[in-house]
Amino acid sequence: MLNVLAISGSLRSASFNTGLLRAAQELAPAAMTIHLYTGLSAIPPYNQDVEASGIPESVAELKAAVAASGALLIATPEYNYSIPGVLKNAIDWVSRPPATTPLKRKPVGIIGATAGNGGTIRAQLALRQCFVFTESYAMLKPEFLLAAAQEKCNAAGVLTDEATRGKLSAYLEALSTWAARW
Numbered sequence: 001m002l003n004v005l006a007i008s009g010s011l012r013s014a015s016f017n018t019g020l021l022r023a024a025q026e027l028a029p030a031a032m033t034i035h036l037y038t039g040l041s042a043i044p045p046y047n048q049d050v051e052a053s054g055i056p057e058s059v060a061e062l063k064a065a066v067a068a069s070g071a072l073l074i075a076t077p078e079y080n081y082s083i084p085g086v087l088k089n090a091i092d093w094v095s096r097p098p099a100t101t102p103l104k105r106k107p108v109g110i111i112g113a114t115a116g117n118g119g120t121i122r123a124q125l126a127l128r129q130c131f132v133f134t135e136s137y138a139m140l141k142p143e144f145l146l147a148a149a150q151e152k153c154n155a156a157g158v159l160t161d162e163a164t165r166g167k168l169s170a171y172l173e174a175l176s177t178w179a180a181r182w
Helices: 015-029 048-053 056-070 083-094 121-133 163-182
Strands: 001-008 032-037 071-075 105-112 144-146
Touching: 001 056, 001 163, 015 032, 015 056, 015 071, 015 105, 015 163, 032 056, 032 163, 056 083, 071 121, 083 121, 105 121, 105 163, 144 163
Parallel strands: 001 032, 001 071, 071 105, 105 144
Antiparallel strands: none
């Protein structure tokens, strides 16, 4: 059984990206369980002085969840051609210290949804760059980019478009295969 930790880079209650992860929970292959991490807003800004005086409980919980997972599935919106600050901040915390980060050699799937036409392609590229430093294994293909998400999700952020749900299902199968390689 592949235990996947799902993290949404959006804090919005009706987030399309959180909706993608909820759909992924429904569509996961039989040999995969997906657990949605919901504590991103509790992670304080990274500060090495704070780290030196003791890891905050919210950070310790996230690091433990990453360590316990067999893979990550991150759904990121695109803000100013990049990833949201809260997501980058969480990765910064989990990446410390570099020698013992639970991100090292962790398989990672990256997906994203946006109301715009770009489908989070630049944000996904920026996120992949973060995972180079942590030596995480970001899945290269297939890509999953959902543009015009408001046409494929309802007002609560729930993914309702059947063709897109099929693509997400295929992506999860590929993530399962990818994670098994490592």
